[in-house]
């Protein structure tokens with residue numbers, strides 16, 4: 001397959017005035033009739049270009065031009081397109097196709113799940129429904145009529161407003177929908193089936209009443225209340241913070257259990273993975289509740305950032321995704337704890353996105369090329385893209401950022417635009433030059449910012465020499481300097497903030513400053529500094545970079561105790577633990593005796609006993625970095641040494657702080673008896689369960705009993721899952737797992753947790769367990785959630801389990817990728833990414849991984865999705 005290049009972009013040859021669709025849904029074959037009213041695009045460089053409509057896996061029945069059947073010599077059909085030659089300035093085309101949704105396992109286009117019909121069109125799924133100009137810069141108004149059996153499919157939904165319904169022969173009924181807003185095909189949606197509906201309403205700030213409807217399978221109706229509250233909170237927040245109001249009469253959400261992504265923002269009819277809708281305390285953890293709230297917000301926010309203003313082409317994907325993730329992150333920060341949310345997001349970025357930036361799949365926030373666009377729904381486009389938007393906010397301040405956003409909507413409402421248009425709106429609204437800043441869109445890789453400090457007592461100055469570099473990434477050997485905002489503060493010996501003044505400034509200007517690093521290296525001199533300060537660098541993680549500063553352990557412990565920036569307090573603990581772990585990994589590799597540094601124990605003890613601190617922050621300080629994150633910190637990956645070091649630290653901390661963990665567990669164990677989804681309770685549960693994890697690692701009967709009691713008595717899934725996780729690798733784990741499965745066998749989302757816990761098993765036979773679990777009745781290879789829970793978790797997150805020295809993990813992954821590729825290429829491609837670290841493995845494993853990749857590459861019929869991942873890994 002050939003790559004598609006950004007530089008080859010050409011405007012569409014034709015534009016659409018409107019499209020009318022009719023679906024006759026049926027068990028064996030669905031007929032789709034479309035009526036396209038189109039005209040030539042005067043901006044296209046070729047005045048008599050053919051009309052090339054995208055279409056894939058369609059059975060063409062008929063084509064009518066201006067009401068007359070077209071002779072077959074006027075058009076060509078192949079597996080990718082329908083090409084119509086010799087059209088005039090305008091035309092009305094009526095195209096009828098047949099499709100077989102019941103056989104569609106790719107979950108793109110129209111497909112069936114548990115007997116109901118659903119669609120997924122982003123990015124290029126609409127071409128599996130009918131022949132169309134399936135590209136985001138073709139926007140038009142849609143009318144959709146759905147005809148189906150009344151008994152089997154009582155609910156018939158599409159985008160926009162319902163304008164009519166009625167009866168047909170043979171127990172069939174129809175519903176007609178009109179979407180008044182122009183949209184690209186990727187935002188089209190259709191749902192038909194037996195679904196129950198939770199109804200509510202929201203009155204917008206201008207006084208319009210919007211009907212809110214959440215559709216789920218009947219047994220799930222009681223699990224939708226949190227989702228509904230989340231919708232209302234999102235609508236209110238977007239009015240308050242962005243001044244944006246909802247624009248249709250109804251807002252519908254439908255939950256489906258077979259879905260490739262988390263959710264999809266189709267206009268007025270969002271389709272969600274059940275994981276991000278269903279929640280009740282007994283079945284959903286605090287993290288699940290937060291996930292529902294965040295994804296509901298994310299999809300709702302897309303109504304403006306994505307739908308009203310969309311992307312010109314798929315290279316601009318981060319225009320809508322980075323911006324919408326930033327919006328949902330800020331929403332969650334306002335709804336829960338800002339500090340905790342920021343730390344969570346930075347952990348995700350560092351663990352997943354920094355890894356991607358260092359991998360063969362590294363790509364810029366705006367890629368230059370792709371083979372399969374579905375491979376670019378990545379942490380770089382989403383999470384790094386959100387960091388880019390956050391940097392506009394940091395550089396411009398909240399007010400300036402809002403001015404930029406307002407101008408963006410004023411200029412581009414109803415258009416398909418680019419990341420340059422966004423930067424221009426931000427710049428023009430504020431008189432700020434973002435020319436250099438835009439390198440964040442074009443250059444891949446994680447910059448390294450090195451800071452060297454010098455205190456000059458005689459002149460009372462504190463100098464920071466800050467330099468930046470960025471490692472090479474595929475196709476980009478050299479990088480130009482980025483425009484990096486670096487927020488920082490200085491602490492005096494007592495831990496108080498020092499008011500800051502840079503050389504050349506007339507007055508003191510606050511205690512947190514945002515420096516702008518634009519050169520390869522720059523000097524910043526603070527004046528009036530009377531004693532050696534401790535720097536607090538990259539406050540709030542003001543840029544997605546790696547910081548290189550020679551901290552002493554004393555400085556880190558000091559920052560942990562005193563920094564006024566919560567993120568930096570946590571960051572200090574994280575840096576301290578990372579340094580210790582890297583030493584332990586080196587010692588484990590050299591088969592030396594491992595030992596725990598006293599400074600770490602003292603600093604962690606102080607943190608644990610600080611009753612004034614937010615328990616959620618303490619819980620995060622005690623959450624050890626993932627094995628995969630540690631793998632990205634070393635030059636050569638020795639998975640067993642990483643595991644040995646990390647497990648040693650866990651148990652050593654548990655031994656050293658045994659009584660403190662016990663005390664803290666007792667302090668919080670009864671504190672959240674009746675479940676509430678509230679930040680204060682979430683924080684207490686988090687710290688209590690962190691303590692339980694450490695205590696059970698001591699393998700003492702009393703603590704195992706504690707976990708068993710919690711497991712049996714828990715009235716919520718957060719506590720239940722934490723207790724099960726603590727027990728799972730112990731002899732008592734088998735009974736707990738059996739009890740859990742017995743209780744939850746009919747709840748697919750809960751069973752996903754059961755699979756995930758076992759996929760993370762650190763015992764040597766983890767692979768055998770995963771293989772055995774594939775035979776469990778609750779596992780289905782056609783369901784993406786199940787594959788992610790069991791197979792992707794094992795291959796991507798169980799570092800030592802997957803990267804076994806004998807290569808069995810690689811052979812297993814390759815076998816599963818081939819099976820999945822025939823069913824669902826997107827899911828197969830996700831699994832293929834498990835190989836992304838292979839070049840950094842120690843030589844034996846590296847050779848094994850390479851063999852597995854080469855065997856995969858030898859298959860001639862790989863999907864574009866998998867081909868792209870494998871070929872880039874081998875390049």
Ligand code: BAL
Nearest residue numbers: 122261263264265299
């Ligand atoms: N647009 C794909 C799903 C999402 O990012 O909301």
Ligand code: ZN
Nearest residue numbers: 298302321324
């Ligand atoms: Zn999105």
